[in-house]
Amino acid sequence: MRPADLVSSAVTSTWRGRLRTTLTVLAVFIGAFALTLTSGMGIGVNRYIDDTVAAFGAANSLYVQKSQPLLEMSAGTGPRTYDPDSTQIATGFGVSFEGLSSEDISTIEGVDGVASVEPVYNVAPSHLVSAEGERFQLTLGIPVDGEGLQMVAGRTAAEGADEIAVPDSWVADLGFASADEAVGGTVEVVMTNLAEETRAYEATVSGVTQASLAGVAMNPIPSTSFNERLYAYQVSGAAQPVPASYIMARAVMADPAQAPAVQARLEEAGMIGSTVEDQLGMFRAVIDAVVWILNACAVIALLAASLGIINTLLMSVQERTRQIGLMKALGMSGPKVFGLFSLEAVFIGLLGALIGATTGVVGGTWLSRVLAEGLLSGLPGLSLFTFRAPTVALIVAAVMAIAFLAxxxxxxxxxxxxPITALRHE
Structure with a gap:
């Protein structure tokens, strides 16, 4: 019997017991469907984390602080109204936060493995005034976080200009009808110096930022030059010059692999350095763990389906005992008989895998779109299920392999x- 005849015979024989075969295919379908969805979720969420990592900065960047800054985040709910009688302003002087000094910056520059250092001034505005005169509390984001941010409209704040990028959740409160309309609009950043004098700085809205997984872009982010200009006024008005204070510094490493060694040297100097991966590694670990658990459940379902394949084929062998005896009497070898029934198992696995994987891709794509417009609308850019053809093909092949083994x-x-005993079988 030629290979083509074996395949044709296997397909025909599979449907002798239609109900039994259908139920077995359904069991395989459930496992393949679940495995396709869980793998798609792992790809989708990890891709979103990768996009968020890009928003933090380059892989060779190390963010250095003296201690963890006490920034008050907006939590993505829009700006909070400013009340001069109740809103406390932390200027960075006399509070629990200890910034980096010029000596600290020099220490960082002298660490082996650090190519350059970009300090960020500790700026604490009094409040922000919208174009319509509304006043809101304001905690500025860190300018170096502006690199790689995902934008809803416009662009990040340009160096050398008094520009600021605002979160999407702030647009309506600032009096703009849409993100596109906000681009090019103006707001005022009000500063208080050491002599208790106030001054308003007009800033152009360069763009509108998209919310991210780890809180980047939850607050307005100015350009580095605008941030430095605000700081210069913040420390003015004192009888004596105020030493420079930096909220953090970004150290650019010549080689990202040197990060552990550089972090150890910084720790010896009383500073903490964290990479992009350090800041989001926990998210990735949790997601990977959840996906692996779900994948394990899907594999268990496939193993249960393999028992169905064994049962289906054992019953088929029992029912076709005389047919097997006849085939052997006519010269069909044992290996070909083995191949015939193995092909029946593979065909059942192929049917279940194709239907399950196709349903998983179609259903997951539709569900991603629905969730992106509903429950997950607060995480723009997140596609919960993302499917790649090689991954789906690998799932189908794996299911077929399990079916073959079964x-x-x-x-x-x-x-x-x-053959003699088989022919006598009743």
């Missing part, structure tokens, strides 16, 4: 049958 038991039993 089919070896009944196939071996069929191959070992004695």
């Amino acid at each position: 089919g070896t038991i009944p196939a071996a039993r069929a191959a070992r049958k004695d």
Whole structure:
């Protein structure tokens, strides 16, 4: 019997017991469907984390602080109204936060493995005034976080200009009808100096930022030059010059692999350095753990389906005992009988895998779109399920391999049958 005849015979024989085969295919379908969805979720969420990592900065950047700054985040709910009688302003002087000094910056520059250092001034505005005169509390984001941010409209704040990028959740409160309309609009950043004098600085809205997984872009982010200009006024008005204070510094490493060694040297100097991966590594670890658990459940479902394949083929072997005896009497070898029943198992696995994977891709894509417009609308850019053709093909191949292994038991039993005994079977 030629290979093509074996395949044709296997497909035909599979449907002798239609109900039994259908139920077995359904069991395989459930496992393949679940495995397709869980793998798609892992790809989708990890891709979103990668995009968020890009928003933090380059992989060779190390963010250095003296201690963790006490920034008050907006939590993505829009700006809070400013009340001069109740809103406390932390200027960075006399509060629990200790910034980096010029000596600290020099220390960082002298660490082996650090190519350059970009300090960020500790700026604490009094409040922000919208174009319509509304006043809101304001905590500025860190300018170096502006690199790689995902934008809803416009662009990040340009160096050398008094520009600021505002979060999407702030647009309506600032009096703009849409993100596109906000671009090019103006707001005022009000500063208080050491002499208790106030001054308003007009800033152009350069763009509108998208919310991210780890809180980047939750607050307005100015350009580095605008941030420095605000700081210069903040420390003015004192009888004596005020030493420079930096909220953090970004150290650019020549080689990202040197990060652990550089972090150790900084720790010896009383500073903490964290990479982009350090800041988001926990998210990735949790997501990967959840996906692995879900994948394990899907594999268990496939193993249960493999028992169905074994049962289906064992019953088929029992029912076709005389047919097996006849095939062997006519010259069909044991290996070919084995191959015939193995092909039946693979065909069942292929049917279940194709239907399950196709349903998983179509259903997951639709569900991603629905969730992006509903429950997950607060995380723009997140596609919960993302499917890649090689991954889906690998799932189909894996299911077929499991089906083949499950089919070896009944196939071996069929191959070992004695033709004389089989022909006498009633």
